[in-house]
Amino acid sequence: MGGIDTKRLRQIVGEEGVRDAPADLLVYGSDASVHQARPQAVVRPTTVEQVQQLLEYCHQQRIPLVARGSGSGMCGQTVPLRGGIVLDMKGMNRILEINLRDGICRVEPGVVDDDLNRELKPHGFFYPPTPASARIATIGGEIANNASGTRSVKYGAARDSVLGLKVVLPGGRLLELGGRTRVASSGYPLERLFVGSEGTLGVIVEATLRYVPIPRFRCLGIAKFDKLEQAGDAVSAIMAAGCQPSMLELIDHVAITAVNRAQNLGLPDVEAILLFEADGMVREAVDYEIERLTHYSQEAGGFGIESSYEAKERERIFAGRKKLFPSLSNFADALASTALADDMAVPYSRMAETARKIHQVAERHGLIMTAYGHCGAGCMHTKILMDTSKGEQWRAARQAVAEIYQWVRQVGGTTSAEHGIGISKAAAFKEEKAPLLELMRAVKAVFDPQGIMNPGKLMDAPDDWLHASPLRYDVDNGEV
Ligand SMILES: Cc1cc2nc3c(=O)[nH]c(=O)nc-3n(C[C@H](O)[C@H](O)[C@H](O)COP(=O)(O)OP(=O)(O)OC[C@H]3O[C@@H](n4cnc5c(N)ncnc54)[C@H](O)[C@@H]3O)c2cc1C
DSSP: OOOOOHHHHHHHHOOGGOOOOHHHHHHTOOOOOSBOOOEEEEEESSHHHHHHHHHHHHHHHHHEEEEEEOOSSSTTOOOOOSEEEEEEGGGGOOOEEEEETTTTTOOTOOBBHHHHHHGGGGGGGEEOOOOOTTOBBHHHHHHHHHHOOHHHHHHGGGGGGGEEEEEEEETSSSEEOSSSSSSOOOOOTTHHHHHOOOOOOOEEEEEEHHHHHHHEEEEEEEEESHHHHHHHHHHHHHHHTTOOOOOOEEEEHHHHHHHEEEOOOOOOOSSSSEEEEESSSSHHHHHHHHHHHHHHHHTTTTTEEEOOOOOOHHHHHHHHHHHHHHHGGSSSTOOOESSSSSSOOOOOGGHHHHHHHHHHHHHHTTEEEEEEOOOGGGGEEEEEEETTTOOOHHHHHHHHHHHHHHHHHTTOOSSSSSSOOOTTTTHHHHTTTGGGGGHHHHHHHHHOOOOOBTTOOGGGGGGGEEEEEEEESGGGGGGG
């Protein structure tokens, strides 16, 4: 790999577009994961032409390049393991078109999810993947991660909203993939390759997206369960009956405790809570779904069931889930919430068993782990609550992560539901996809023959996440 000529970079994007001060390199060397590394420069393009010139330069000089949206990825996707350039795409943040007659919008990749939804709202539409991080996550980052969210059980993940992409390949070639139509039966859908590619193939510079109508009615309910297994049975029964919830969320006892300690919300002391929502344009249709969701929850042993159409009541019911993530670090003094084994997907019928398994593995290794998530989409989130200053806790976490993902594969699940692979989940991903890794490397080589795009990720990521890069935490004696 060659050295970086910052003068050349400044010629391309201007003086303001290049940063190499130590503070900038520190900030852009980490994301919401446990990892960190240093880039040599941060570059902020504002036009497609600039991206093309940058990728031509990096390709010629064999300089590693990591595209970055808001850096809210939880697994180290934007951590520049091999140094080089971090390409900050937030300077390309224009909504280029909202075309109501075609039912599409065109955006630059640095547009923040909430900003797009703010623009769509007056027209009566919304862009549905909406991760919990929608306040900061960019459309480019969501596509490259195949993000999803609480409503993906009904409205799908990012992949279901992408109709077309413009991407720049190493070398500077601009490709237009997909298009503006809802259907397309015209050869390989190459735009799909970039969904979930984690910046390893090229840089997304424009996306054409579908959106959906904002439902007129939305009703949110809650059911409490003494046993995790009962909540799991309710999820399976709801999905088996063909119900169409617009949200189905599981919250376990660890998360309930954390939220109660941090926010004093007075959630019930039970093993599991299910939040369920139905939405639609016709009140009777929503009533019908809510009746069925209530019925199957009750039949599985749910109690304390209530639901409401009122905005304030819905806010109250959802408060625990909304505050969950920031509350986890308050579970106990000296325990920090780390994004390790942070998400996975398992079949509905194995949901409760998986949550139980996570708790058992955690206990065996002297850790605390929570299990919650968009269970209607098969998504399970975890966090490891641990004393990050202790080397033995990190080693225990590594063992726990490996055991949990072994279980996930065993029950027919997959390594990541929506947060992606990055560095932390690479070992599990490589085990799961072992027969496909060579094919994936061959695909990457077609788009990126010099291997400059986010090198050391996905199929080429290190097997040992604990020693792949420095940790973002101070560990006693620096020993892990
Ligand atoms: C509090 C919190 C809650 C979260 N909740 C959810 C959730 O509910 N659902 C969910 O799916 N995720 C969630 N996440 C994870 C994360 O926010 C999402 O994955 C989001 O999609 C990342 O967007 P970003 O702009 O921060 O991307 P980044 O983290 O900056 O980048 C993510 C990946 O995309 C690549 N990339 C970014 N832009 C481009 C581009 N223009 N071209 C090519 N590649 C690119 C990067 O190289 C990287 O591999 C959460 C994170 C946090 C911190």
